[in-house]
Amino acid sequence: DAGVTQSPTHLIKTRGQQVTLRCSPKSGHDTVSWYQQALGQGPQFIFQYYEEEERQRGNFPDRFSGHQFPNYSSELNVNALLLGDSALYLCASSFYGKGGGAGTQYFGPGTRLTVL
Amino acid sequence: RKEVEQDPGPFNVPEGATVAFNCTYSNSASQSFFWYRQDCRKEPKLLMSVYSSGNEDGRFTAQLNRASQYISLLIRDSKLSDSATYLCVRGNDYKLSFGAGTTVTVRA
Numbered sequence: 109d110a111g112v113t114q115s116p117t118h119l120i121k122t123r124g125q126q127v128t129l130r131c132s133p134k135s136g137h138d139t140v141s142w143y144q145q146a147l148g149q150g151p152q153f154i155f156q157y158y159e160e161e162e163r164q165r166g167n168f169p170d171r172f173s174g175h176q177f178p179n180y181s182s183e184l185n186v187n188a189l190l191l192g193d194s195a196l197y198l199c200a201s202s203f204y205g206k207g208g209g210a211g212t213q214y215f216g217p218g219t220r221l222t223v224l
Numbered sequence: 225r226k227e228v229e230q231d232p233g234p235f236n237v238p239e240g241a242t243v244a245f246n247c248t249y250s251n252s253a254s255q256s257f258f259w260y261r262q263d264c265r266k267e268p269k270l271l272m273s274v275y276s277s278g279n280e281d282g283r284f285t286a287q288l289n290r291a292s293q294y295i296s297l298l299i300r301d302s303k304l305s306d307s308a309t310y311l312c313v314r315g316n317d318y319k320l321s322f323g324a325g326t327t328v329t330v331r332a
Contacts, residue, residue, distance in 0.1 A: 141319065150228070150311055150322030151268065164318040198267055200320075213320060215267040 110135060112201050112216035120222045121189050129184045129219045133201030139163075140182040141213060142174060143198040151198055157182050158204055186221075194223045225250050230312050230323035237302055237330055244298040245326045247312030257288055259297050260311040262325065268311055271297075302330045 113132045121127050133140050139158045143151035153166035157176035176182045180201075186193055197220075200213040230247040237243045249257075260268040272279065274286040274295050285298040295312055309325040 143320075143322075148324065150324045151320070153319040153321065156318050166319065196265075212270060213315075215269070217267050220265075 112199060112214055114197075114199050114216040114219050116219060117217070118220045118222075120224065122224050123189055123191060125189050125223075126185065126187045127189060127221060129186075129197050129199075129221075130181065131184070131199030131201075131216060132181045133199075134214050137201035137203045137211075137214075138180050139202045139204045139211075140176055140180065141200045141202070142182070142184045143200065143215075144168070145196040145198060145218070147195075154184070189223045191223050194221060196220050226323075227251060227321040228312050228314050228323040230326050232324060232326060234327040234329055237328070239302055239304060239330055239332055241302050241330075242298065242300050243302055243328060244296060245310070245328075246294050246296045247323050247326075248294045249312075249314050249321075250293070251314065255317070256315040257295050258313040258315060258320070259284075259286055259295075260313055260322070262309045262311055264309075268322075271310070299328070302328075304330050304332060306330050 115130045141156040142154040145151040155165040156163045160176045171187045173185045196218045198218045199216045202213045203211040228249050257274040259271040261271045262268045272281045274288045276288045278287045283300045287296045307330045309327050311325045312323040314321045
């Protein structure tokens with residue numbers, strides 16, 4: 109049973125560019141959450157997707173956007189990259205079902221983004 | 225004020241020792257709490273959930289005090305493999321709020 113997978117593993121971009129990160133949830137999970145972890149900090153919640161819609165959003169600008177596909181996989185897009193966007197981007201999946209409440213979130217290995 | 229605050233440590237302990245640390249949270253309506261473990265440059269992994277009645281998982285004991293809004297983790301008989309950053313986490317239906325982590329190093 110594959111766990112949460114993310115691609116790419118590492119990415120280097122320059123300021124002003126755009127980036128797309130991808131996540132495949134754990135088998136049986138229907139919810140994907142994205143987090144940003146800066147060096148020395150805990151992960152910060154970006155947003156969560158369920159049934160292909162953004163269900164909740166953290167304190168991140170509109171430059172951060174996402175998408176969830178019918179197969180539950182998800183993408184995180186960041187436009188107009190800033191130096192401060194350099195971080196480990198983590199995807200977490202969980203099972204929500206039909207209002208059954210939040211399930212345990214399992215994290216993927218992350219994508220390490222460096223903005224030069 | 226941050227939603228979850230932790231003592232960053234580091235806690236440097238010998239093998240076999242007991243180490244304990246706390247975190248505090250600011251939202252009294254918080255629903256659930258967890259301890260996650262994160263190894264260097266790896267993803268966080270769930271260590272255990274935290275219940276008001278206190279709960280154990282092998283050498284690990286977690287406690288939640290809702291009145292004082294703090295959570296604790298105790299590690300008994302520390303192993304070298306326990307060296308990691310321990311993240312205190314508050315959860316609701318949608319998101320997890322993480323502390324910055326407490327670093328524990330177990331030395332031989």
